[in-house]
Amino acid sequence: MTSSQVICCERLRNIAWTSRTTKTYLTRYSLLASEPTSLATLAPVLLLSLLSVSGLVASDFQDFKGGRFALKPLAASAFIWLAVLLDAPQSNYGQWLLFGLVLCAAGDVLLMFEAEAAFLAGLVAFLCGHLLYAVAFTQLPLNTMAIAIACLPALALIVLVLFWLRPYLQGLMRAAVPAYIIVIAAMLVFAGGTWGNAGSLLILCGAWGFAFSDLAVARRQFVSADRMNGLWGTPLYFGSQMLLAASVAWQL
Numbered sequence: 001m002t003s004s005q006v007i008c009c010e011r012l013r014n015i016a017w018t019s020r021t022t023k024t025y026l027t028r029y030s031l032l033a034s035e036p037t038s039l040a041t042l043a044p045v046l047l048l049s050l051l052s053v054s055g056l057v058a059s060d061f062q063d064f065k066g067g068r069f070a071l072k073p074l075a076a077s078a079f080i081w082l083a084v085l086l087d088a089p090q091s092n093y094g095q096w097l098l099f100g101l102v103l104c105a106a107g108d109v110l111l112m113f114e115a116e117a118a119f120l121a122g123l124v125a126f127l128c129g130h131l132l133y134a135v136a137f138t139q140l141p142l143n144t145m146a147i148a149i150a151c152l153p154a155l156a157l158i159v160l161v162l163f164w165l166r167p168y169l170q171g172l173m174r175a176a177v178p179a180y181i182i183v184i185a186a187m188l189v190f191a192g193g194t195w196g197n198a199g200s201l202l203i204l205c206g207a208w209g210f211a212f213s214d215l216a217v218a219r220r221q222f223v224s225a226d227r228m229n230g231l232w233g234t235p236l237y238f239g240s241q242m243l244l245a246a247s248v249a250w251q252l
Helices: 003-028 039-061 063-084 091-110 116-137 144-168 174-191 200-224 228-250
Strands: none
Touching: 039 063, 039 228, 063 091, 063 228, 091 116, 091 228, 116 174, 116 200, 144 174, 144 200, 174 200, 200 228
8 A cells, every 4th residue: 555545544534533523522512413412301401490590589589488489499400400411420520510519409498598507507508519519620630720820810709708798797607708718719710720621611600600699698698688689699690500510511
């Protein structure tokens, strides 16, 4: 076989490999025929999230507690359902993320109650959820330069939020809230470290959206119970959790 024939065969093999890879990629992400991640399969969970979150925002704005108790668990179940639909248990990343989602759902339920003990328990649940998200991110190849860059906004978040909240914190919260903020910042740093991996944009948007949504919770709990908090904080939180749940599709 001549050198030109060898080159020709090599090019044909490369074309065939590219075709198979492209077809696999498109099928996995629902751009071709129906696989478990097709739009028809995802439509019910996306609809559940949209309707339950919309109803929850309206219920909180009207201070309708019955709606909150009915709809918040449904909205939380949607992001868990999405992760399961996208085969979260099939990867280390997905398993850790799914555990974190479950803990965040538990935190959602606890924060429905107004007692300080319930708030503290919810804070612990979310803190553990953030820690598990950070562990999930470490299951992916991490970009050390991206981690270094991510430290800057994470550090700024710690300083600014503590400066804002410290005058309003009393008793146990003076220690619990700073610890929670530090854990959030660590989660954000590891989320930044995933940059360059498939699905990293979903991870970054989900992680930072989650962190910013916590500001609405903090404002409601410590600063002002203004109903406007839920108008932006609630959809941002649940949307961010859905983005994080969706990121498992890229990690199989």
